[in-house]
Amino acid sequence: MTPAELSHAILSAVRSAVEAGELSVPVPEQVTVERPKNRDHGDYATNVALQLAKRAGKPPREVAQVLAERLKAASGVKSVDIAGPGFLNVTLDAAAQGELARTIVEAGQAFGRNETLKGLRINLEFVSANPTGPIHIGGVRWAAVGDSLGRILRASGAEVTTEYYINDFGVQIDKFAGTLRAVANGRPVPEDGYKGEYVDELAKKIAAGHAGLLEKDEREQLAVFKAEGLKLMIAEIRRSMEEFGAHFDVWFSERSLHESGEVEQAIERLRAQGHVFDREGAVWLRTTDFGDDKDRVLVKANGETTYFASDAAYYLDKRDRGNETCVYMLGADHHGYVGRLKAIVACAGDDPEHNIEVLIGQFVKMLKDGEEVRMSKRAGNIITIDDVIDWIGVDAARYSLARSSTDSTLTLDIDLLTSQKTDNPVFYVQYAHTRMCGVQRNAAEMGVDKGPAEDFKPELLTHERENELLGALAEFPRVVAAAADLREPHRVARYLERLAGMYHRFYGDCRILPLGDAEVTDLNRARLWLADATRTVIANGLDLLGVSAPERM
Known part of the structure; x- marks a missing residue:
């Protein structure tokens, strides 16, 4: 019996008590059941x-x-006790508890999926680093967390569009083009330009691909370096995201907002809402009406539009595409953006508590031999996504970056994350999966099969370690739903670590396969079902984090 099935049984008890006139209450839509910390208090x-x-x-x-009197009669319920001020402690019979193993194995990849967010359309924007250099370590964190969150939201029934916002318009792009031109012409990098070996590589590649470019006037050179530099850098970002396993449904160009006239249209839409005003030759959005610390300029007195105008147009574009909730994942240095983004939403007539969510991610440090690593050979003073992949691999990077709450700073130890030690969290979880796969291989070599589903005897799974494991497996759908609702993928990772620990204890205390020439018993087969169910949940959880579930290590 799963927690959902027990919740349904409790609701049925409430409903029947109401129908019998024993209670006069509206029947709730759902009830919560939890695993008590002390197992003496029952299973739920x-x-x-x-x-x-x-x-x-x-x-x-x-x-x-x-x-309690009605719930005791429910199938699979062994006993119901009343504790404290009125808690109901429910103990399941062994068969009902063990039946979960068959449920999980038969559900396969579908186990853990739920419909708690069904009907919700979410636009999930993450990374969105400027296309003026490789993705740095902060962006790598968002790539891991964002892609995992997208998977978890979909597993909870939401319709999700993952999106990368390409900041290909404005001053920073002009600086990028100017840097490439200077380097290609053998001049020093401008004081406010970009540094790193990648700049030299791009400049040489563009110059080599356009014969006579360096003989053209400055204006023509800048136009080529801007267009080609962006093209090559965006291609590089796409490549690195693909290698990292981060998928984006949409790559959205900021420049397109200006070229299509959407920025001007957005300003007029906000003016019609009564929140745009003119002062000293500039166009302003009155965001202070909605909690911002100051009003924001949309168009400067010289006619130049601001980044804020792009932000407003971009939000309206997302909503026009049918997204109910727009989730922005921003770095720690963008904390000041939260108020102004919410103000845009309010000015547009939307609900800033529902139609937008802004998640802030804190900084990441990397250690090697106990010392902080600060430099990249290719990108100068930043650590890039390629550095991270080279040092610890995609699996270790994705898992370690997603397993901590984004509102806390994070330190990754390269030596630990490349070791095969139990205090390496990704190794610990993946090793549990390989151990289960090893049990399956050994069983096949011994000619031991868990048998058909109809011969499974769940009532034999009564050992303390078996009960512990079954209880944890039952929690997986709820963990996924909570991770989706709270936008916290780390809940899945921490759950997997707890589950792996329980499996390792079960493996040590409960012999799964017969020893030597001993007869294969129904208990052996039942434990094979339980091991397979645990392997299924570990694999499903790792998949939600975009991490592989290896069969051998």
């Missing part, structure tokens, strides 16, 4: 009686007594 606990007591006009324990 619910506070439904406390929630209903006030509406019922009865003490919570009296409500609990009414529900």
